[in-house]
Amino acid sequence: MKKLLSILLAVMVASLCVFAAFADEPAGEPAADAPAGVSDEGGEQTGEELEYVSFFALGNDPYATFAFSKDGKNDEIDPDTVTWAAIRYRTVTKEDNNGNPLTGQFYISPAAEPFVPIVWNHTEKWETVIVDMTSVREGTELVSKWNSSSYTSTTTIRFDPMESLRDAEAAQNELDDNIVLEDSEIDIAWIAFFETKEEAEAFDGKDMTEPYCVLTVLELEEPASDNHNLEPMLVDNHPEKPTEVPTEEPTPTQAAEEPTAEATEEPEIEPAAEPTEAPKVDPTPAPGKKKGCGGFAAGMCVIPLMLAAAAVFMKKH
Secondary structure (H helix, E strand, C coil): CCHHHHHHHHHHHHEEEEEHHHHCCCCCCCCCCCCCCCCCCCCCCCCCCCCCEEECCCCCCCCCEEHHHCCCCCCCCCCCCCCEEEEEEHHHECCCCCCCCCCCEECCCCCCCCCCEEECCCCCCCCEEEEEEECCEEEEEECCCCCCCCCCCCCCCEEEEEEECCCCCCCCCCCCCCCCCCCEEEEEEEEEEECHHHHHHCCCCCCCCCEEEEEEEHHCCCCCCCCCCCEEEEEEEECCCCCCCCCCCCHHHHHHHCCCCHHHHCCCCCCCCCCCCCCCCCCCCCCCCCCCHHHHHHHHHHHHHHHHHHHHHHHHH
């Protein structure tokens, strides 16, 4: 009987140890979900998307002669009726060597004074300027030669995209103190010519067949003569979409057909525990479940029952 009592007491002590171990274990917490990634396909497009030509000055008085495109209604201009122009531009270099704002100029072909003045708005943003082709710079006594018999090479026009402030009657630049610095730059998308001011103001550059005559990027990047003092560079401002193929995530059907490693492992069958052995405990608590106080309370409830059973057993024997 003493031997049996000793066994019961040993079982009680082992149970207390197991419940105490449960009470000391921290509560299991579920893993936090990783933040979902944000897809960015380049972000919001800023600026105007279009092709244009960047003109770089190779020295003072950068100029070039350009042939009219066949894209317009005509590839030869009529200076008697076509007296307005629209230019889509963006200034980069604003000033000459003395800080004077850079301007632009048109000349008839062959080039002859006075020039047609172009006043740029130096905002470094895309702008459209409307030009009266019959105007001349204020202060000169010369009369415009635009709509006269002097304009003989009517398939071309001379364009000076960057010029310093100078005397409109001066045919040469050698004595001017104001000069255009090398590598000065301006961007031009198109130059279109019209018979009326209203047509010039309404043109948005989308349909190049509308203008009477037009200079597109194809003409602007290739001057019609070898005599020029600027370098044109074509720029394509249309962003390209990425060509990489994104990795495809498995579909729900594929995921079901490919079981995970945990699912393919055969469950381990444990032998039945002996009645006197303490129950095996998984040391890692399952996420979301809390162990400790509940197990300990259960253990405290079992102890009185075991003591009562031992007392009854001893009375009978």
